[in-house]
Amino acid sequence: GPGRGVSYGQTHITSQSTLIGVVPVGYADGYPRSLSNRARVLVRGRFAPVIGRICMDLLMIDVGHVPLVKPGDAVVLIGRQGRQQLRTEELAGLAGTIPYEITTGVSARVPRVFKSG
Numbered sequence: 001g002p003g004r005g006v007s008y009g010q011t012h013i014t015s016q017s018t019l020i021g022v023v024p025v026g027y028a029d030g031y032p033r034s035l036s037n038r039a040r041v042l043v044r045g046r047f048a049p050v051i052g053r054i055c056m057d058l059l060m061i062d063v064g065h066v067p068l069v070k071p072g073d074a075v076v077l078i079g080r081q082g083r084q085q086l087r088t089e090e091l092a093g094l095a096g097t098i099p100y101e102i103t104t105g106v107s108a109r110v111p112r113v114f115k116s117g
Helices: 088-095 099-104
Strands: 020-023 040-043 046-051 059-062 079-081 084-086
Touching: 040 079, 040 084, 088 099
Parallel strands: none
Antiparallel strands: 020 059, 040 046, 046 059, 079 084
């Protein structure tokens, strides 16, 4: 409901009833903590804001406006989904850094999948 604090320090307070998604990515994976309450992700082709403080191993997103959202849906942090795109330039601007720091900051614990073609 409204007035609920999200994550450490409750730096985000809900303004209405909503649905909060928990994404298993955090600053230990290279997603900068400075993006707390600033960045957005893609879920089902819709932008969803990152809410609350980014934790070591997870972050929270507001998906109350995303139709048919369900556990297990793919969440895009950088890249394309549907017609929408999230670029490293956007994240870098929000984090006060450069795009290369975003991409090189992705930690070794994030699996790499190589596709040909």
